[in-house]
Amino acid sequence: PMKKNWHEILQSPEEVISNNDDRGAGAPGNIITLETGTALMGLTVNNADGADNTPRPENTVYDYDMRVLMALRRIMHFIDTYSRRLAVEHLITGPQLICLYAIAKDGPITLSELGKRVSLSMSTANGIVDRLENKHLILRERKDKDRRKVLLTATDAGIALASKAPLPLQDTLSLAISKLPELEQVSIALSLERIVEMMEEKT
Incomplete structure (x- = not known):
């Protein structure tokens, strides 16, 4: 697919997200891999030479920075929806x-x-x-x-x-993360913390 820049994704995240979601949640290429070749989210790495031999559909998006941004945009949308629901239904x-x-x-x-x-x-x-x-x-x-x-x-x-009232987002997130294998929990936490560190270094 045609590569979009960060500005375009910020302006129209829904379009890019829907295009990326055609693969389905469990499709190959959904997330990073480990050096051991262990599948983290359906994506594996050949241990012998480091080459990735996993078959991919033609519309796989390889721009990981864009995919991270799209995921963050979806999280922001979820938080916004949750906040508006609280404000409308419970005035809080x-x-x-x-x-x-x-x-x-x-x-x-x-x-x-x-x-x-x-x-x-x-x-x-x-x-x-x-x-x-x-x-x-x-x-x-x-x-x-x-x-x-x-x-x-x-x-x-x-x-x-x-x-x-609905559970606070912290409880909802905690429940969702607790259902993941520990390897994925560690990977998510470390990756997000590293992203925050890198962004803070730029400010």
Whole structure:
């Protein structure tokens, strides 16, 4: 197929994605390979000379950087769809729901404890807690013995929302990844971390 540049893919990812998806999820050429020749996602390597002898359909795309970008675009689309669904159906954002889950599950907890549980800074967590409190989904309460210590507790409305809202993306992703062989889990994690490192080096 005709090679597209990064700008074209960013402008029209759906077209490129659909063209690339004609092969099917398990088709050869879907992902990287290991030196041992072990198939990671249907693609193998000849160990003797390093040559790839796997048969490929004619429309296989070899531009791995473009394929990575297309995959990231699809992930972004999924996150956007999930966020819009939360906003429309439950009037709450993804980060707010994550914090609400943590408070409903582990509360009463302090703001600093919440920040550690959901990997947010104190200032960001505080802003989210303010909005959850304004929605009457949580309460700020002071301990009797130490009035300086503020505890966060989910209200009945907050507990009800946490029980019916869709799972946070972290839980959905964790469940999906846990079903993969450990070799694939390690490969995905290391590859994404390396991509982030390389992009940060350019900024």
